[in-house]
Amino acid sequence: MFLLEAANVNKWLGERLLFSLDELKVQAGEKIGIVGLNGAGKTTLLRTLAGEEPADEGRIVRHGSVAWIKQLVSDSEMPLSGGEQVREQIKRAFSKQASLLLADEPTSHLDLAGVKWLEKELRSTDRAVLLISHDRALLDAVCGKILEIEQGVCTLYPGNYSFYREEKERRRAFAQAEYNQYVAEKKRLQAAIREVKERSRRMMKPPKGMSVSEARMGKDYRGTKQGKVAGRAKALESRLARLEEKEKPRELPHVQFDASHHHPIGSKVVLRLEQVGKPGLFAPLRCAIPTGAKVGVIGANGAGKSTLLQLLVSRAPGVAWASAAKIGFFQQQLNVLDERKSILENVRISSRYDETMIRTVLARLLFRREEVHKPVSVLSGGERVKAALAKVFLSESNVLVLDEPTNFLDLFAREELERVLKSYPGTLLFASHDRHLLREVADRLIIIEDQRAVYFQGTFAEYERSLTRTVASQPQQSAESLLRVETALAEVLGRLGFPLPEAERAELERRFQELVRERDRLKRGK
Numbered sequence: 001m002f003l004l005e006a007a008n009v010n011k012w013l014g015e016r017l018l019f020s021l022d023e024l025k026v027q028a029g030e031k032i033g034i035v036g037l038n039g040a041g042k043t044t045l046l047r048t049l050a051g052e053e054p055a056d057e058g059r060i061v062r063h064g065s066v067a068w069i070k071q072l073v074s075d076s077e078m079p080l081s082g083g084e085q086v087r088e089q090i091k092r093a094f095s096k097q098a099s100l101l102l103a104d105e106p107t108s109h110l111d112l113a114g115v116k117w118l119e120k121e122l123r124s125t126d127r128a129v130l131l132i133s134h135d136r137a138l139l140d141a142v143c144g145k146i147l148e149i150e151q152g153v154c155t156l157y158p159g160n161y162s163f164y165r166e167e168k169e170r171r172r173a174f175a176q177a178e179y180n181q182y183v184a185e186k187k188r189l190q191a192a193i194r195e196v197k198e199r200s201r202r203m204m205k206p207p208k209g210m211s212v213s214e215a216r217m218g219k220d221y222r223g224t225k226q227g228k229v230a231g232r233a234k235a236l237e238s239r240l241a242r243l244e245e246k247e248k249p250r251e252l253p254h255v256q257f258d259a260s261h262h263h264p265i266g267s268k269v270v271l272r273l274e275q276v277g278k279p280g281l282f283a284p285l286r287c288a289i290p291t292g293a294k295v296g297v298i299g300a301n302g303a304g305k306s307t308l309l310q311l312l313v314s315r316a317p318g319v320a321w322a323s324a325a326k327i328g329f330f331q332q333q334l335n336v337l338d339e340r341k342s343i344l345e346n347v348r349i350s351s352r353y354d355e356t357m358i359r360t361v362l363a364r365l366l367f368r369r370e371e372v373h374k375p376v377s378v379l380s381g382g383e384r385v386k387a388a389l390a391k392v393f394l395s396e397s398n399v400l401v402l403d404e405p406t407n408f409l410d411l412f413a414r415e416e417l418e419r420v421l422k423s424y425p426g427t428l429l430f431a432s433h434d435r436h437l438l439r440e441v442a443d444r445l446i447i448i449e450d451q452r453a454v455y456f457q458g459t460f461a462e463y464e465r466s467l468t469r470t471v472a473s474q475p476q477q478s479a480e481s482l483l484r485v486e487t488a489l490a491e492v493l494g495r496l497g498f499p500l501p502e503a504e505r506a507e508l509e510r511r512f513q514e515l516v517r518e519r520d521r522l523k524r525g526k
């Protein structure tokens, strides 16, 4: 028996068909990933399947109970970090006696160890799982099927995420080839028709130098010949009319962030910390951060990353910013946004740019025309993040302080944000668990670990290398070190599964070999 059966389900948002699902049957123990761009309708689909929202058309039958891990907007009033709150939610969901587990981006806020733990739980549970995620490695490890929502259409792919990507690319290439062939054939027929018609027209003209009587005599002959040519033109025209029309495969709209509006700071050092710490979390830190630095703040869930950023932004004792520094702060709680106000109003309040400029920036984030008037309260998780980032980027800041900015963003939006932050001309401090972002953007790190905050003047890759070296030099390796290397190994492997530029692939393969050697050494206890 199926735990869930859905047939011909349609959901509308006013004029917009949010999604159309022909059929979905979920068997006991089955794990299905749900993917799509921010705002595609994934959460709404899950809520509709769970019976929390009505479908406009179609049939949904559920057998058995449902447990949820919902998208978390972290609560600053709680004494727990975002990641700790997510862990609590996951534990609660698993403790329920439910045959179907619905999880909506459960890895947001989690550190690597947390993601690994969740992956293990999801793989080993005998419950059926519907999992919305932008985490490719997790989808690959957990799901046997992928349900994609794209431009309102739900398509089920019978394989894991890698299968889905390959199959999708194959279908896209096929559709593109079909379309190219259609365009070429259409052009060929049109050119042939033009040529035949031209020939027919020329035929009726008597050749130059022919007398009127000669021309008259030849008219019958030419007329017959011209009739044949006209017939040929007609045949070509009817072939053109019968040519099966192929639609141009649609390019997916991608977001574009814009963080270039800012006033430079003259001084060499933008931020000095004189013994800034938090009792119970991390010991005082002393450092000077140069203007233009891109500082990644890393550490496990609950280590104190958000707390450190709060201390900096609130100019706590010991924190000295350059006088020209203007800080734009993006927080996990997204409390820069007023829920009741529209996206446009929210951005306009803190920006000195005019409405046209703001609308242009919002349109690049795919909030087009009337959409800018949507109240924040109806936005999807990823859309909220985009709106909050737009607000911060369009304020008059020259220092960005971002707390986990890639949470809830789809893969394309993540890559785009990465590109923009990399080329951001101002100073950037950002807390993140996103290793790709850290590798690409950070040129310095603040590492919070073992109740200490350490300023590391190197890139994330250099930090990772230093870690493996330290690990290798210790004779007695802890289980934690082994876990760290194994996690790094899994992550490298995951990335190697995707198409990569050659240089990056070579670097990853080198790193993979290095990590394998480390792991083996650790296992041997040498």
Ligand SMILES: Nc1ncnc2c1ncn2[C@@H]1O[C@H](COP(=O)(O)OP(=O)(O)OP(=O)(O)O)[C@@H](O)[C@H]1O
Residues within 6 Å of the ligand: 013, 018, 036, 037, 038, 039, 040, 041, 042, 043, 044, 045, 374, 378, 379, 380, 381, 382, 383, 408, 410
């Ligand atoms: N009352 C409403 N009025 C207008 N639009 C709405 C309303 N409620 C939801 N939406 C829109 O429906 C779309 C789908 O939202 P949903 O939360 O299902 O997206 P999602 O695919 O889960 O996105 P994300 O990946 O960002 O979490 C979004 O564009 C959202 O703004």
